[in-house]
Amino acid sequence: MQEDDYPALREAIDTARQSGNPIAIEGGGTRKFYGREIVGTPLSLSGHHGIVEYSPTELVVTVKAGTTVDSLSQILQDNQQMIGFEPPNCLPDSTIGGSIALGLSGSARPYRGNVQDSILGVRLLTGDGRNMRFGGQVIKNVAGFDISRLVVGSLGCLGIVLEVSLKVIPKPECEWTLNMEIPDVDQAISKFNSLSGKPYPISASAWCNGVASIRLSGSQAGVKSAAQNIGGTINEDDPIWNQVNTHTHPFFRQGQRLLKVFQKPSAPVISSHKPVLVDWGGALRWYGEEVNESELQQGLSGQGGWLERFCNADRSQEVFQELHPATMRIKQRLKDVFDPDRILNPGRMYSGI
Amino acid sequence: MKTEQLAQLFSQVLPERCLVSNEAALRTFECDGLSAFRELPGLVVLPDNIEHVMTALKVCRENGIPVVGRGAGTGLSGGALPHPEGIVLSLSRMNRLLGVDTENRTARVEPGMTNLKISKEVEHLGLYYAPDPSSQIACSIGGNIAENSGGVHCLKYGLTVHNVVAVKVATIEGDLVDLGHESLDSPGFNLLSLMVGSEGMMGIVVEATVKLLPIPECARVVMGIFDSVQNAGDSVAAVIASGIIPAGIEMMDNPAIRAAEAFVNAGYPVDAKAILLCELDGTEDEVAQQIEQVEETFRNNHAKDIRIAKDEHERQLFWSGRKASFPAVGRISPDYYCIDGTIPRKAIGEVLTKIEQLSQEYGLRTANVFHAGDGNLHPLILYDARIPGQMEKTIELGSKILQLCVEMGGTITGEHGVGIEKIGDMCFQFTDDEREIFHAVRRCFDPDSLLNPGKAIPTLARCAEHNAMHVHHGEVPFPHLERF
Numbered sequence: 001m002q003e004d005d006y007p008a009l010r011e012a013i014d015t016a017r018q019s020g021n022p023i024a025i026e027g028g029g030t031r032k033f034y035g036r037e038i039v040g041t042p043l044s045l046s047g048h049h050g051i052v053e054y055s056p057t058e059l060v061v062t063v064k065a066g067t068t069v070d071s072l073s074q075i076l077q078d079n080q081q082m083i084g085f086e087p088p089n090c091l092p093d094s095t096i097g098g099s100i101a102l103g104l105s106g107s108a109r110p111y112r113g114n115v116q117d118s119i120l121g122v123r124l125l126t127g128d129g130r131n132m133r134f135g136g137q138v139i140k141n142v143a144g145f146d147i148s149r150l151v152v153g154s155l156g157c158l159g160i161v162l163e164v165s166l167k168v169i170p171k172p173e174c175e176w177t178l179n180m181e182i183p184d185v186d187q188a189i190s191k192f193n194s195l196s197g198k199p200y201p202i203s204a205s206a207w208c209n210g211v212a213s214i215r216l217s218g219s220q221a222g223v224k225s226a227a228q229n230i231g232g233t234i235n236e237d238d239p240i241w242n243q244v245n246t247h248t249h250p251f252f253r254q255g256q257r258l259l260k261v262f263q264k265p266s267a268p269v270i271s272s273h274k275p276v277l278v279d280w281g282g283a284l285r286w287y288g289e290e291v292n293e294s295e296l297q298q299g300l301s302g303q304g305g306w307l308e309r310f311c312n313a314d315r316s317q318e319v320f321q322e323l324h325p326a327t328m329r330i331k332q333r334l335k336d337v338f339d340p341d342r343i344l345n346p347g348r349m350y351s352g353i
Numbered sequence: 354m355k356t357e358q359l360a361q362l363f364s365q366v367l368p369e370r371c372l373v374s375n376e377a378a379l380r381t382f383e384c385d386g387l388s389a390f391r392e393l394p395g396l397v398v399l400p401d402n403i404e405h406v407m408t409a410l411k412v413c414r415e416n417g418i419p420v421v422g423r424g425a426g427t428g429l430s431g432g433a434l435p436h437p438e439g440i441v442l443s444l445s446r447m448n449r450l451l452g453v454d455t456e457n458r459t460a461r462v463e464p465g466m467t468n469l470k471i472s473k474e475v476e477h478l479g480l481y482y483a484p485d486p487s488s489q490i491a492c493s494i495g496g497n498i499a500e501n502s503g504g505v506h507c508l509k510y511g512l513t514v515h516n517v518v519a520v521k522v523a524t525i526e527g528d529l530v531d532l533g534h535e536s537l538d539s540p541g542f543n544l545l546s547l548m549v550g551s552e553g554m555m556g557i558v559v560e561a562t563v564k565l566l567p568i569p570e571c572a573r574v575v576m577g578i579f580d581s582v583q584n585a586g587d588s589v590a591a592v593i594a595s596g597i598i599p600a601g602i603e604m605m606d607n608p609a610i611r612a613a614e615a616f617v618n619a620g621y622p623v624d625a626k627a628i629l630l631c632e633l634d635g636t637e638d639e640v641a642q643q644i645e646q647v648e649e650t651f652r653n654n655h656a657k658d659i660r661i662a663k664d665e666h667e668r669q670l671f672w673s674g675r676k677a678s679f680p681a682v683g684r685i686s687p688d689y690y691c692i693d694g695t696i697p698r699k700a701i702g703e704v705l706t707k708i709e710q711l712s713q714e715y716g717l718r719t720a721n722v723f724h725a726g727d728g729n730l731h732p733l734i735l736y737d738a739r740i741p742g743q744m745e746k747t748i749e750l751g752s753k754i755l756q757l758c759v760e761m762g763g764t765i766t767g768e769h770g771v772g773i774e775k776i777g778d779m780c781f782q783f784t785d786d787e788r789e790i791f792h793a794v795r796r797c798f799d800p801d802s803l804l805n806p807g808k809a810i811p812t813l814a815r816c817a818e819h820n821a822m823h824v825h826h827g828e829v830p831f832p833h834l835e836r837f
Contacts (some may be wrong), residue, residue, distance in 0.1 A: 050471070054595055055697070055699060056700060057590035057591070057593055057594040057699055058590075058593075058697050058698055059593060060697075074423040080596055101709055103538075103543070105538070109537060109538075111539060113511070113515060114537070114538060116514075116546050117511065117514075117515050126790075130653075130786045130790075132784065132786050132787045132790060133787070136762075136763070136764050137696075137697065137762055137765070138696065138697060138727070138728055138762070138763050138764055139507070139508070139727040140503055140507060140512065140694040140695045140724070140726070140727045140728070140729045140764075140767035140768055140769060141695055141763075141764040141766070141767060142501045142512075142550050142764075142766050142767065142769075142770055142771070142811070143501065143764045143765050143766045143771060143775075143779065143782055143783075144771075144779070144782070144788075144791055144809075145547060145550070145551055145791050145795070145810075146501075146514070146546050146547055146549065146551075147539055147547075147790065147791075147792055147794070149514070149543055149547065150542055150543055150544075150546060150547050150794075152543055152546075153538075153541075153542070153543055154542050154543075157542075158542070165421060169598070170593075170596035170597070170598065171596070173596065190456075190566060193456045193457065194456075196458065196567075197455065197456075197458055197478075197479070197480070197567055198479075198567050199567040199568065199569050199570045199636065200636075201635070201636075201639070211693030214523075218635070218639060219635075219638075219639045219642050219643065220642070221636070221638030221639050221641070221642045222635055222636045222639030222642075224638070225636050225638050225639075226636065226639075239771070244702070262534070262536035262537065262538060262539075263536050264453075264454075264457050264459050264534075264536050265456075265533035266456035266457050275724065282534055282536060283537045284537075292543055300567065302535070304534075304535070305536045306534070306536065306539070306540055308540065320540040320541060321540050321543060322540065324528075324530050324531065326524065326526070326528035327528045327541070327544060328531050328533070328541075330797050330798060331541055331542050331544075332798050333797035334542060334794065337790065337794060337797060338790075349541065350541070
């Protein structure tokens with residue numbers, strides 16, 4: 001791969017630097033609702049797609065950023081492999097580059113790790129037009145600082161992700177979901193946490209509408225014996241995981257303001273309004289627009305955790321919390337290093353970044 | 354600054370018990386696990402608590418004094434090599450367990466706590482801390498975070514970066530910041546991952562919250578015995594391809610097998626060209642099923658013999674040889690030098706063959722003991738430091754092996770870090786632009802570059818000098834290679 005492979009992108013950067021008119025980086029354009037207001041000229045990465053390298057025995061795949069999550073999943077599936085963090089896939093056009101930029105992980109997050117845990121390397125075009133590679137294609141690599149993981153979730157504010165190398169995992173031989181009725185959300189959360197402390201092959205646990213769902217993934221023997229010990233109704237192909245992952249679950253109905261609350265998994269729920277959906281074994285709680293946000297904020301300041309205005313909030317305001325002025329200062333400086341002219345997705349994450 | 358001045362400066366703000374300034378005592382800190390590099394520090398500061406750390410950093414900031422953080426000093430790349438005019442900030446006294454959260458399966462610890470102690474402290478709860486560097490009995494969690502340490506079980510359970518939930522960091526600018534959060538993900542840029550593996554150049558970790566995992570119900574080990582390293586290497590790739598992620602899969606070549614067997618009598622076949630130790634863990638049923646699959650895979654890849662440890666005693670016996678292999682090699686050679694490159698698994702056979710060729714070319718014996726599952730090689734070069742010139746030849750051979758790793762699509766360090774040892778080798782893995790970004794990122798945390806200066810990332814000038822030694826007809830090494 002030569003640097004000249006991306007002449008149009010380099011040109012767009014040059015133009016933006018000269019004109020001062022910023023760039024709005026776009027993957028498949030399926031998650032424009034996320035983050036703060038989008039400013040600048042759209043620059044699509046969707047034309048830059050395809051597998052750069054994939055050897056199933058290495059458990060590593062390198063793809064161009066515009067590759068769709070769907071097409072990559074299919075190729076991996078053909079080799080009985082998958083991406084561990086289960087990238088949320090809102091629409092068929094969602095890209096891997098977008099998934100890296102947003103840093104969103106699916107229901108398996110507490111058990112198989114997040115986006116950072118899967119990333120091994122990136123090729124990045126910075127705001128001053130430098131094309132660089134960080135990390136690599138091997139699982140163990142401690143040469144140089146970990147820029148690949150820094151880029152995850154940076155919403156395109158540090159550079160245009162051109163290519164990415166991801167660790168992949170074998171697709172489990174068997175996957176069952178156990179459903180049990182637990183009307184009280186705190187009880188469900190405490191159930192999830194007590195089970196997570198045992199050596200069961202759990203790969204997801206969520207609660208919605210009084211039903212707790214626990215997904216087991218692994219060898220036939222391992223899943224069966226765990227299911228026997230845990231109990232509940234067995235569903236061999238429960239639609240809930242796909243519905244949550246693709247945001248087609250009734251909870252994600254259009255137009256509603258949704259809040260994500262991140263707390264330590266065992267923390268009791270804060271608001272007198274119960275979360276509508278609990279995922280990540282209790283660590284992620286989704287709230288609809290009926291919730292009182294200031295009450296939530298107040299609870300969080302006492303208990304720890306933070307809140308994100310996921311969609312349909314006032315995007316001219318901050319949507320992500322920043323916890324400490326010192327870390328904010330470091331983040332500003334990082335922006336100066338990677339995008340000194342502030343032409344890449346300015347303000348999409350925080351105002352001024 | 355000289356020792357006397359430093360001692361005077363620090364004794365005004367810290368208790369005497371926290372300062373080491375006499376030469377004999379300073380000698381203890383002159384090197385870490387890489388004893389080929391030694392430097393006497395100006396002063397050693399041993400803080401008791403976070404306040405002491407903050408105070409020491411303040412003095413350093415105000416007076417432009419370099420600070421080298423140090424855990425247990427077991428690092429293998431000279432990352433804790435002192436600065437002659439600076440202080441060593443040794444975190445060894447801050448070694449307490451601050452709390453265990455059983456429900457959330459996390460432990461909050463001070464940086465000086467040893468890796469193994471964490472697991473010992475939570476064993477009664479059925480939990481453990483997964484990363485297990487071979488020095489786990491002595492190495493500290495703070496050092497593990499600085500180096501992003503690995504171990505035998507990384508393939509399944511990840512490196513330090515995958516197992517640290519949050520850290521509290523004292524910055525050189527005088528702030529105390531929390532990076533990461535027990536809520537799993539944190540807002541904004543991911544500074545926690547950047548801090549892990551930054552070799553003490555971005556801040557001093559004063560507290561860490563680590564992930565604890567349930568102790569697997571059962572663990573069993575299979576030994577595959579092979580007539581060729583190629584077949585053993587192919588077996589590793591085949592096991593992974595069959596959909597199994599073993600808890601660990603380790604390989605030893607013939608010189609390593611012989612050395613280990615002579616030392617601990619683990620029952621290894623001394624005529625084998627290579628052995629693989631493959632550990633599987635999980636529920637009883639799951640492990641039984643996977644043992645059969647691994648056995649079959651080994652057989653399909655021409656294993657000469659396969660042994661399955663019949664009980665826990667035999668499992669420990671199989672592992673004893675692997676665990677004792679470094680000291681075992683130490684018995685057959687006056688000195689040895691441990692290399693730490695990583696390569697794609699599929700290249701194991703080819704790389705081992707090339708290492709053998711290089712070893713003959715240089716007239717130096719090598720023994721290979723390594724984490725085959727993640728392609729992390731540890732060739733041990735056997736030499737005698739008393740013979741003039743052998744040390745230099747050994748370092749040159751080591752560098753050749755690392756270049757080979759990069760050429761095969763790998764990296765110059767899988768888990769030991771760059772430190773001072775591999776700083777020259779960084780020049781052939783990264784471009785000028787990339788190394789410049791590393792320096793700039795570091796300055797975001799440490800604008801005056803006072804934290805562990807001169808380590809991990811070479812300056813452009815140093816690389817120009819280093820490359821001058823390797824440039825052939827004006828070409829940089831491996832011009833065709835992607836540096837990805």
